[in-house]
Amino acid sequence: MAKIDAPRGGRNEYWARNVRYLGALLSVWFVVSYGFGILFVDVLNQIRIPGTGFKLGFWFAQQGSIYVFVALIFVYVRLMNRLDDDFGVAED
């Protein structure tokens, strides 16, 4: 990605990509917690994680969602740092 010549156009593109990343990451955030942990917990509880006493929905509500939250933030940091560099808006 080239550095921006027309700052405003580049900024709009930068912001649009930022918002797309947010949409994707927040969808995952919603699915693992509200989806797996709450709305579909009864369905997922029919499944057991092999070799453990965990029902899958219960596990997502009390363990899995938290691990995914941590991962999401680190993915976001990576994506944004790369985006900053691509658009030449990173801090010195």
Add this chain to the structure above:
Amino acid sequence: MNVLAWTFVMVGLSFALYIGIAIWSRATSTSEFYVAGTGVSPLANGMATAADWMSAASFISMAGLISFMGYDGSVYLMGWTGGYVLLALLLAPYLRKFGAYTVPDFVGDRYYSQVARIVAVVCAIFVSFTYVAGQMRGVGIVFSRFLEVDITAGVLIGMGIVFFYAVLGGMKGITYTQVAQYCVLIFAYMVPAIFLAGMMAGTVIPQLGFGGADPASGTYLLDKLDGLHRELGFSPYTDGTKSMVDVFFITAALMVGTAGLPHVIVRFYTVPRVRDARISVGWALVFIAILYTTAPAIAVFARTNLLDTVSNRPYAAMPEWFTQWEETGLIRFSDHNRDGLIQYVGPGYQSPTGETVRNELTIDRDILVLANPEISGLPNWVVGLVAAGGLAAALSTAAGLLMVVSSAISHDLLKRALRPDISEHGELIAARISAAVAVVVAGYLGVNPPGFVAQVVAFAFGLAASSFFPVIILGIFTKSMNREGAISGMIAGIGFTAAYIVYFRFLNPSADAPENWWLGISPEGIGTLGMVINFAVALAVSRITPSPPAEVGELVERIRVPRGAGPAHEISA
């Protein structure tokens, strides 16, 4: 050594450490006092944020709550961690780029309005005080149970320590003290958990142990617990009793409330760059997740242990911890059928012989983590360590909250609204005086807690969710949101939420039951609906009122890109 001696050693050592750090990191400017001179590394900031965030409620009460609530306890686990995703993605980088000292600063400048600033100051002070009173109470409980001084003396000692390093060190002193407090509290939390996982599931990792099996019988712990619950008339541990709608709304209120809490947001002003603000939320959540993924494991171990120890056992044979907690009034036993045995049963209990059996045992949920090492017969030094950890959690949160109160008064109210010509030196003195006054008020509330502190703490999240969060999000993600929209949104959101809570909890408590709740949402979860109302009102009002001035559009453009952040500074309005 006995428990008391070990507790003195552990608590004494940790306090000496905090005071040493406070002296080493004295603040000399307002920038150091409010935001630690923005020189804190992301890793240290993450750790400090974690200690700041995890209060006495997380350390002392949460595992106990989950232990009694089972699946329903997930609302705390997901709610108090998921908020960090919102914080990292939607708030922290932009607020860092904006580069002010406080949350009301952002609200006041983005919405070019002193009214909005003052509404935000009032919300920040209210939220912080309700929290801090709870922390001081936690300090009092630990002191009275483990150091055998009375609660008032305990609160006074805690006040003295917080006073010393918050007033002297400001944000800088607090940040580095919190790093030490995190280390103390996480070590104190993990040691008993690892012991228990080893004893009950044959592994040293609590997160795995709680899905593991009893080494002797091979039964999975969760299955055993579900079975015990069914037998004793409680609802199964992995199912819970709350409705799905309510679980959904409470989780959302806690998540969004977390992202809207001023003492958490202000943390991300203390790092040097936008890049650092992003990653420090990540580190904060890593450090928080260590405790939050361990808590449900402790809950399961403790619940199983407790049922094994007390259910249908003779009262006379109860161990020493049982009678000690009875003395504090936090465990109560009344032998209704005079058989000398403890019948600990739930509402759905069916006795095999068909006779009615009443529950004879009440256990305060707050004691479980503190009592756990003794219930499981762990060594005395572990008990002392847990006491020091509980104090670390309470003190670090209290200090962070006091900073918010002090900066809201000296900076937002005095410097930005009432006396703009005050010198830096004068502002620093005002900040120290207001921190000192805040400590005293908090201590008073800790000694004489209003009966509703515990409830208000939970509601503070709903209030933060329905007031701050939408206004900040709209301020960053739209350029067209104006002063009129923001103020009416905040008032509608917080007004609706507060009215619903006040009606069900204070005016008409007898109606506080699922069949009367609106859409089945409990007062704990109503902040989510308040947030939706805030968004809707703000967007509607901004359509029919004048657009914001052109400078606001430029301000929004500027906070959306990282380049040129610089240190936190005064915004020339």
